[in-house]
Amino acid sequence: MDRPVEPGHFSACEARLDKHIAGRCSVDFPVAVVLPAGGSGERTGLLTPKQFCTFLNRPLISYTIQTFERVPWIQSIVVVVAKESLDLMMDIIHRFHHRNVQVVHGGSTRHRSIFNGVRALSEGEGGTARVKPKVVIIHDAVRPFVEEDFLLKITMAAKEQGAAGAIRPLVSTVIATTLEGYLDHSLERTMYRASEMPQGFIYDVIYQAYQRCSESDFEFGTECLHLALQYCGTNAKLIEGPPTLWKVTYKRDLAAAESIVKETLSQSACVVTGGSAQATELANALQKSMSTLDMEVDVISDLMGDDAKSLSKEWNFIRVSVNSSCFSEVGKMLSALEEADRALLHPVVIIWVYLIGSEDGSSASEPMGGEPAAMMELATGAKLGNILVYGIQLHHSKEATLWGRSVEKVAQMSCALIRDRSPALTGQLLQA
Amino acid sequence: MDRPVEPGHFSACEARLDKHIAGRCSVDFPVAVVLPAGGSGERTGLLTPKQFCTFLNRPLISYTIQTFERVPWIQSIVVVVAKESLDLMMDIIHRFHHRNVQVVHGGSTRHRSIFNGVRALSEGEGGTARVKPKVVIIHDAVRPFVEEDFLLKITMAAKEQGAAGAIRPLVSTVIATTLEGYLDHSLERTMYRASEMPQGFIYDVIYQAYQRCSESDFEFGTECLHLALQYCGTNAKLIEGPPTLWKVTYKRDLAAAESIVKETLSQSACVVTGGSAQATELANALQKSMSTLDMEVDVISDLMGDDAKSLSKEWNFIRVSVNSSCFSEVGKMLSALEEADRALLHPVVIIWVYLIGSEDGSSASEPMGGEPAAMMELATGAKLGNILVYGIQLHHSKEATLWGRSVEKVAQMSCALIRDRSPALTGQLLQA
Incomplete structure (x- = not known):
């Protein structure tokens, strides 16, 4: 191995x-x-x-x-x-x-x-x-x-x-x-x-x-x-x-x-966007904000292909989803990490950042349905394999100050979740 | 002073x-x-x-x-x-x-x-x-x-x-x-x-x-x-x-x-029930569960009167509310702590545990309204005064196993929040 x-x-x-x-x-x-x-x-x-x-x-x-x-x-x-x-x-x-x-x-x-x-x-x-x-x-x-x-x-x-x-x-x-x-x-x-x-x-x-x-x-x-x-x-x-x-x-x-050891594990994170423009924009903003909190962030579109090396060297992953409450993206990431036996020696953190409301404001307040329960179930299983899954939800805003504040909050919470690695808080869907 | x-x-x-x-x-x-x-x-x-x-x-x-x-x-x-x-x-x-x-x-x-x-x-x-x-x-x-x-x-x-x-x-x-x-x-x-x-x-x-x-x-x-x-x-x-x-x-x-210092501050907590029977029952269950996690818990009905001494000796408070999303109880606690200048030397933790659904099942799924936003606002103000406010929401269940698991989860999360004292997570309403 x-x-x-x-x-x-x-x-x-x-x-x-x-x-x-x-x-x-x-x-x-x-x-x-x-x-x-x-x-x-x-x-x-x-x-x-x-x-x-x-x-x-x-x-x-x-x-x-x-x-x-x-x-x-x-x-x-x-x-x-x-x-x-x-x-x-x-x-x-x-x-x-x-x-x-x-x-x-x-x-x-x-x-x-x-x-x-x-x-x-x-x-x-x-x-x-x-x-x-x-x-x-x-x-x-x-x-x-x-x-x-x-x-x-x-x-x-x-x-x-x-x-x-x-x-x-x-x-x-x-x-x-x-x-x-x-x-x-x-x-x-x-x-x-x-x-x-x-x-x-x-x-x-x-x-x-x-x-x-x-x-x-x-x-x-x-x-x-x-x-x-x-x-x-x-x-x-x-x-x-x-x-x-x-x-x-x-x-x-x-x-x-x-x-x-925690400090060692918390020096960098990999943000996976899935390729959408809006997710990439958020990822870039997070990258900037987290770097002021002493965390180096790589933004990639997919964990496969050329970017697969992140899988083998990174301890922290952030998955950005836009207007899609589907967990399959997080689930796929989880499977890839489990398959690579990445959490054998250290707990790995996955943060699912869920952006609600598109830039044109078409679905600005999509209500949460069964996500919290599904999220909890996913995280409970992952924890058994030493992978800690957390969620952060934020609403898109056209108002620059509000939006900046939300991004800043996601960055702060992400850094705190990565540094604390608290098993008791996995599966929670936090609000930015 | x-x-x-x-x-x-x-x-x-x-x-x-x-x-x-x-x-x-x-x-x-x-x-x-x-x-x-x-x-x-x-x-x-x-x-x-x-x-x-x-x-x-x-x-x-x-x-x-x-x-x-x-x-x-x-x-x-x-x-x-x-x-x-x-x-x-x-x-x-x-x-x-x-x-x-x-x-x-x-x-x-x-x-x-x-x-x-x-x-x-x-x-x-x-x-x-x-x-x-x-x-x-x-x-x-x-x-x-x-x-x-x-x-x-x-x-x-x-x-x-x-x-x-x-x-x-x-x-x-x-x-x-x-x-x-x-x-x-x-x-x-x-x-x-x-x-x-x-x-x-x-x-x-x-x-x-x-x-x-x-x-x-x-x-x-x-x-x-x-x-x-x-x-x-x-x-x-x-x-x-x-x-x-x-x-x-x-x-x-x-x-x-x-x-x-964190360990010193995290050895005990005070649960305030407000006197309701259902809140007291939950508080007693939490007391039992948290003691297995090495945290000593005092259950009192009010921070005033004879129990006011908790205010001056405790660093961690849990406020249990039943079917009432009103923050006035947490707000009052916050004011009392601020007035006593309790958070001058160490951050004080308040956890608001919000129980939804009464024992007779009459309002088993009361929807959350503006609570998350109000909670965040309260916590943001409190943090400036070195008081860290978190929320945990749980649903009542008549099914003993489910209920026991929820209480256990509240206990685990409470202990983790108290021990980690993470400023980035204040104002969050977590799910048990």
């Missing part, structure tokens, strides 16, 4: 495509990823471990897996989970069609879990040998927003140096405390960094480090780079990463992650 | 009222707060410094000021801002009716700004003397969620020890780097803490520390506790704070802060 490219925070990647292609070519060795996901998530204050917390109908860990799946030079992904989460993890992999993902049991500590994952990369089922990767990337399941170009940097540095890790400036001053709970001293902030993920290692380096390290390291240690230095003499290259590397730790971080 | 009590994350405080009263009594000395707010916010990736970024129609710094205003034993608040933000800050103070807030010019570094704020507490206008506080709390303008009981802990420890500060466990391993960008060593995570805000000082301690410290401290230092230790020999007591102390640093933190 072809997977849609993630838009938005990945569009920056697209703009750097040339660099990427160069990068891709230079990764001519096998690379694998280990994602420790055995944490209990006690710091979020939630019952569910944070990697399994869901937003926009998908668990956090699936977003992270998707991030690595999008990278063409990464061959395989090992997810390490606690025994009790195994079924849940298998279900997530199945549900969101993740490929090349192997699930491994975690150990009692972070290092034991990572070692299990690393080992699985060289051992097949039942302990048989398997072609091991040259470089292994270790990343947290709860850092969903790592970008390909940063993974490339870590991977290349790891290949050259044996080990590499992401760092970030310290946000707070770090202080040493006395046993009695008083200030002992504060650290010179410029000399220290926060060690983050991802980290990369030549496979043999991290494997040997784990084979050689002590029980105490396994029990209390937290830093893989430290093990590589202490047990293999490998001095890790440190690379400053972007703030998006942050770790989803608290409940508020889930809200932040959701808002990042 | 009486200010409404903030609900939600403060309700935990209310539950600890006894402890608080004890606490309040023990603060029998003057306490003041200095809020450095001169940062440029370059890390958020936004043009506006983060303390002035707005969510739910209010800048972040106003939330922080409000947090301190709610504490009865804090006498005065000094906000230190950059010269170019002075007008903006005065406007915020005026717009949100903040009291006892003095605005002071910042210096070129964090320490210089804080010292300006500290100095202002003992100097009146034009350098005249002023009764200085016993304890001064220093807090960041970008940490809006500090709770009263934690402020009390810091204040009492500062009074006893001379200095006290909030700490948090380190989220990441801290590492020392070599000049060439390689790992030097990693710190033993258990021995170190992140130094956070608030911090508290006996006034003379922090004042003298700043008078005695060097130009280099002023220029490059970041830690007030360090100055108190070095220049006054005052050893700060360190107290572990809750995760809500976190600092709004990146754009994603603004989304997290907004989600915390």
